[in-house]
Every structure is written in C-alpha cells, then in structure tokens.
Amino acid sequence: MQEIKRKYVVPGDRIVDGNFRPLSNVTKSGNSIFATRIGIAEATRDGIKVIPLSGVYIPRVNDVVIGKIIDHSSLSWQVDIRSCFSAHLPAQDVFGRDFSPARDDMNKQLAIGDLVTARIMAFDRTRDPMLTIQDKDLGKIPRGEFLKISATRVPRLIGKRGSMIQTIEQATQTRILIGQNGIVVVAGRSAEGTQLAIRAIRMVEEEAHTSNLTQRIKTLLNVPEPESTETISEQASPEGQKLEGSSSSIPEAEEQVQEEELEKGDKE
Amino acid sequence: MSSSKRSTIIVEHLRKQQMREAISRSKRLDGRDLDEMRTLEIELGIIGKADGSSRVRLGNSEVVAGVKVETGTPFEGLENKGALILSAEVLPIASPYVEPGPPDEETIELARVVDRGVRESEMVDLDKLALIPGKVVYTIFVDCSIINYDGNLFDASSYAVVSALMSSKLPVFEVQDGEAVVNTGKKMDPPLTTIPVSITAVKIGDSVILDPTAEEEACMDARITITTNSEGKFAALQKGSTGSFTIDQIKKAAEIARIKGEEVRTKIKELTSNGH
Numbered sequence: 001m002q003e004i005k006r007k008y009v010v011p012g013d014r015i016v017d018g019n020f021r022p023l024s025n026v027t028k029s030g031n032s033i034f035a036t037r038i039g040i041a042e043a044t045r046d047g048i049k050v051i052p053l054s055g056v057y058i059p060r061v062n063d064v065v066i067g068k069i070i071d072h073s074s075l076s077w078q079v080d081i082r083s084c085f086s087a088h089l090p091a092q093d094v095f096g097r098d099f100s101p102a103r104d105d106m107n108k109q110l111a112i113g114d115l116v117t118a119r120i121m122a123f124d125r126t127r128d129p130m131l132t133i134q135d136k137d138l139g140k141i142p143r144g145e146f147l148k149i150s151a152t153r154v155p156r157l158i159g160k161r162g163s164m165i166q167t168i169e170q171a172t173q174t175r176i177l178i179g180q181n182g183i184v185v186v187a188g189r190s191a192e193g194t195q196l197a198i199r200a201i202r203m204v205e206e207e208a209h210t211s212n213l214t215q216r217i218k219t220l221l222n223v224p225e226p227e228s229t230e231t232i233s234e235q236a237s238p239e240g241q242k243l244e245g246s247s248s249s250i251p252e253a254e255e256q257v258q259e260e261e262l263e264k265g266d267k268e
Numbered sequence: 269m270s271s272s273k274r275s276t277i278i279v280e281h282l283r284k285q286q287m288r289e290a291i292s293r294s295k296r297l298d299g300r301d302l303d304e305m306r307t308l309e310i311e312l313g314i315i316g317k318a319d320g321s322s323r324v325r326l327g328n329s330e331v332v333a334g335v336k337v338e339t340g341t342p343f344e345g346l347e348n349k350g351a352l353i354l355s356a357e358v359l360p361i362a363s364p365y366v367e368p369g370p371p372d373e374e375t376i377e378l379a380r381v382v383d384r385g386v387r388e389s390e391m392v393d394l395d396k397l398a399l400i401p402g403k404v405v406y407t408i409f410v411d412c413s414i415i416n417y418d419g420n421l422f423d424a425s426s427y428a429v430v431s432a433l434m435s436s437k438l439p440v441f442e443v444q445d446g447e448a449v450v451n452t453g454k455k456m457d458p459p460l461t462t463i464p465v466s467i468t469a470v471k472i473g474d475s476v477i478l479d480p481t482a483e484e485e486a487c488m489d490a491r492i493t494i495t496t497n498s499e500g501k502f503a504a505l506q507k508g509s510t511g512s513f514t515i516d517q518i519k520k521a522a523e524i525a526r527i528k529g530e531e532v533r534t535k536i537k538e539l540t541s542n543g544h
Contacts, residue, residue, distance in 0.1 A: 070278050080278075113281045146282050185282070 006042055009035035009050060021047030039152075053209060057083045057151035057181040059120050059129040066141070066179030067131065069114045074101040077110055079118065079131060082148065082181045087129040089118060094133065115141040115185065117177060141177065144187035145194055149205040151182035156208040157201060164204065164214060171221035172197040196221065277365055277486040284487050291475045298481065303524055305479040306420075308427065308532065310539040312435040320436020320458075324428040327481065328418035330362075333410060333428035335436040339399065339449050340407035350397025350406040354383040356414065356425055363417035363482070381466070381506045382412065382425045385495035389464035389503035392433065396459040399441055404449050406438065408458075419481040422493045422506075426466040427536060433458060434540045464503055465532045466495040467525040476517050478528060492518065494525035498533065 022028040025037045039052040067079035079087040118131035174188035174197045188194035306327030315321035320335035356379035397406035412425045437455040470480045470488035489511030495504040
C-alpha cells in the first residue's frame with residue numbers, strides 16, 4: 001500500500017489514489033479519494049478521513065452538547081445547538097411519563113433563553129436530533145459565563161485525556177463545562193480566575209492547529225514547569241505556524257500534537 | 269409578511285446577566301465604554317451606475333446605499349420642490365433572522381427614521397430641484413441595502429445615505445421651450461445645506477448606551493434615535509421599543525447626540541472628502 005503523509009486539504013483536493021475506504025469528510029470518485037472539508041487528511045487502518053478544521057457542528061448520538069431553549073410547543077422544547085439541525089427535548093423527558101400539557105407548565109422548568117447541558121439521544125438523516133437531560137451532570141445551567149468556540153476546536157480544548165482542560169481548571173480555580181457543539185460555560189470562584197480561563201480558552205481556539213499549545217497555555221496561566229523555562233519562552237514566540245499552504249505536509253514537530261488531536265477525535 | 273423579525277434574536281439568560289453586570293461596571297461585553305461608538309468605515313463610489321453610492325461599516329453592521337436621480341412629477345402640495353424618496357431593505361444574507369419577502373415593521377420603521385433625519389434637517393435643498401413647477405422636478409431615489417446586521421441599523425443606514433448623497437453627482441436637466449426636459453449629459457453637485465447625523469442610544473437596566481450591537485438590541489428596554497444637523501440643532505427624534513426613559517436620560521441622550529454627532533460628522537466629512 002502507498003504510504004500517505006498527513007496533509008492539510010481543502011474541499012476538492014485529491015488525497016490519494018488507490019483502493020482505500022472513504023471514512024468521514026471524504027468522497028470517493030473513481031479510484032481517487034477527495035476531501036469534502038478543510039482539514040487534515042489522515043490515513044488510518046480503516047481508511048481515509050479528514051479531521052475538519054472549520055465548519056458547523058454535526059450532531060452525533062451520545063454527544064453531550066450545551067443548547068439554548070428557543071421555543072416550546074405543548075409537547076417539547078426546541079433547542080438551538082448551534083448546528084444546521086434544530087434539536088428538540090421532549091417534555092416527558094423532564095416531567096416523566098405522566099406529563100400532561102394541561103397540568104404542567106413547561107416554562108417553569110425551562111424558559112426561553114435558558115441553557116441546558118443535554119445528551120443527544122437519537123439522530124439520523126430522517127429526523128432532527130432528540131435530546132435528553134436525564135443523566136448525571138445534565139440539565140439546566142444555573143450560572144457561569146459562557147462563550148462560543150468553533151465545534152472543531154473542542155477536542156483540542158479538552159486535550160489528550162482531558163489534559164488541557166484540567167490544566168486550565170486547576171490553574172484558574174474554575175469549573176468548565178464543554179459541549180461538543182462548541183459552547184463553553186466557565187464557573188469560577190473569582191472574576192479574575194474566570195476571565196483568565198476565558199482568555200486561555202480563546203487562545204486554544206485561535207491557535208488550535210499549532211504545536212506546543214499546552215506549553216503556551218501553561219505560560220499564560222503561570223503554571224510552574226519543571227522543565228527549563230528557556231524552552232517555554234522560546235516556544236511562546238509566534239513561529240508563523242499558521243496554516244498557509246493548502247496541501248503542504250505537516251512538519252514533524254507538529255506530529256505529536258496532531259496525534260493527540262486525532263486520538264481525541266477517535267475517542268469521541 | 270415575513271414571520272421572522274430581527275427582534276426575535278434570543279439572548280441566553282446567562283449572557284444577559286453578564287451584559288447587565290458589565291454595564292453596571294460601565295463596561296460592555298465587547299470592551300467598549302458605554303458611550304463609545306464602534307469603528308466607522310466609509311467607502312464611496314462602489315456602484316458604477318449609480319449617481320452616488322457608499323458602503324458603510326459600523327462594527328459588523330454593513331450597509332450599502334445608492335443614489336439615482338431621474339425626473340418625475342412632484343408630490344401633491346409640494347409642486348415647487350424636488351422629490352426625495354428613501355427606502356431601506358434588510359437582505360436575507362444580512363442575518364439568519366431575516367427572511368425574504370415584504371419588509372417587516374422594523375424595516376419600515378428603519379426607512380422612515382432614516383428618511384426623517386435627512387428630510388427634516390433639510391439636507392437636500394429641494395427648492396432648487398424643480399424644473400417645471402407643478403409638472404417636472406428632479407426625483408432623487410436613495411436606496412439602502414443592509415448586507416450585514418449587527419445592531420444599530422438606524423445610524424449605519426443614516427451615515428450610508430448621507431455619505432452617498434454627499435458624494436453624488438446629479439445629471440443636469442434642462443428645460444427646452446418651456447416644456448421639454450433634456451438631459452444635458454453634464455453633472456452637478458447636489459444642493460446640500462447641512463450634514464445630518466443620527467445617534468441611537470438604548471437603555472439596558474438603568475444605563476444608557478450608544479451604538480448597540482444586535483445582542484444588546486435584543487436585551488434593550490427602550491431605544492431613542494436623535495438626529496442633529498451641522499449647527500448641532502435637533503432635526504429629528506424617534507423613540508422605539510416598549511420601555512421608557514426618564515427625563516434626565518432623554519436630556520443626557522440629547523446631549524450625547526450633539527457631542528457624538530459632531531464627532532461622527534467630522535469623520536464623515538473627512539472620509540467623504542478623501543474618497544472624492
């Protein structure tokens with residue numbers, strides 16, 4: 001089999017010729033595989049896929065998302081999950097089986113404008129995503145500062161086995177809720193900690209595709225580092241690692257970072 | 269009638285809380301001071317076939333205005349004056365909350381408020397635009413297209429209309445034998461007398477803020493748009509939304525409209541003289 005290097009692609013780029021299986025965000029035409037989104041093309045044992053670097057959130061069953069209640073009918077709430085699909089949360093999920101539209105006031109439980117953490121219970125191409133809040137840590141979000149990031153940056157914000165988000169939480173004394181759809185709620189004891197956490201999250205969003213990001217975040221948050229500080233300050237300087245060429249292969253130094261990202265993407 | 273309105277933008281409760289807290293500390297979520305306008309950018313002459321045009325960016329709000337001059341019959345009761353017709357349209361690409369179709373009431377109000385500012389300040393001296401009194405006069409159409417919506421369309425559209433008019437060149441029409449009107453092919457400056465500038469202030473909680481974003485407009489209790497002319501005199505005023513202002517707040521808004529209006533006027537003058 002032909003060896004495939006990881007590379008940046010834009011929609012329409014030919015990733016590889018040959019007998020490969022198309023996975024996510026690619027399409028097979030004749031004997032070639034083409035990218036359908038901007039991202040990093042990657043060959044795995046199963047086939048070829050593209051890890052997207054931009055785009056809206058596409059719901060997947062079992063994803064935990066943060067949504068905004070935007071309306072309700074007599075039987076369900078309509079929830080904006082920052083996707084091209086509008087989700088709904090059945091009233092029975094909140095009130096239980098014996099829910100009665102005549103007796104129960106839906107506005108008292110969840111009003112328009114409330115934020116909820118919810119899990120996507122069902123979604124396929126024939127119907128819009130259905131949510132549930134019946135699980136630990138799901139439900140209405142009572143407080144915190146919220147911000148929106150691109151859904152494609154979420155795996156990077158979480159980091160390998162949650163390393164990035166734990167770093168930020170510990171350094172800023174905050175609790176951070178992340179929805180797979182890119183909505184983040186930061187609740188902290190102090191306003192300074194919360195603001196610092198928000199700055200760190202924004203930095204992750206802007207520099208998600210660059211290497212040594214964890215180090216730079218640690219520098220921003222003043223996390224004591226056992227390694228020599230010289231390396232950190234060196235890495236903190238901008239090195240113009242931003243995505244420039246559409247299909248340039250990724251330098252070796254970045255490989256590890258991408259791996260983390262990919263691994264996270266796989267896990268989701 | 270389009271069902272979706274820009275005022276249907278739903279701001280999260282947490283976001284509203286954040287916004288009110290920030291405003292109570294005299295700061296806004298985008299880092300501006302309460303009476304700070306967003307950056308104003310004006311580009312002129314962007315429509316080749318129009319007699320005058322401009323593109324205005326106020327933060328992320330973006331408006332294109334075009335001036336077209338023709339001859340037509342005067343309005344009844346205004347036989348000796350030229351006609352000025354101003355329209356505004358919010359295009360569906362401007363925001364996910366805008367639907368195609370006839371204008372909704374917010375858009376109608378927008379066109380009327382912008383029109384009132386230009387008309388009541390007597391920016392264009394319409395007396396000089398009659399050709400055959402009672403029969404043929406200059407008719408100036410100014411059309412605004414909102415191509416991106418991020419709040420404060422009143423001011424953005426007003427600046428677009430004013431700068432388009434200021435940069436316009438009218439075709440010179442001549443009356444021959446007392447009845448035939450001919451286009452001479454020459455161009456002239458429009459007869460302008462003043463530069464009206466509108467300033468919109470909204471009330472959120474107990475504070476009055478200037479140049480609201482779409483998010484702030486969705487949280488506002490009341491809105492007031494005040495237009496001043498070059499002498500700093502008030503030419504037009506429109507109060508909107510269901511909430512109320514105290515007398516002190518109105519006085520303060522009027523004072524700010526005069527001071528900020530002068531700043532914006534200087535900026536418009538500077539930007540229109542550079543590009544023309």
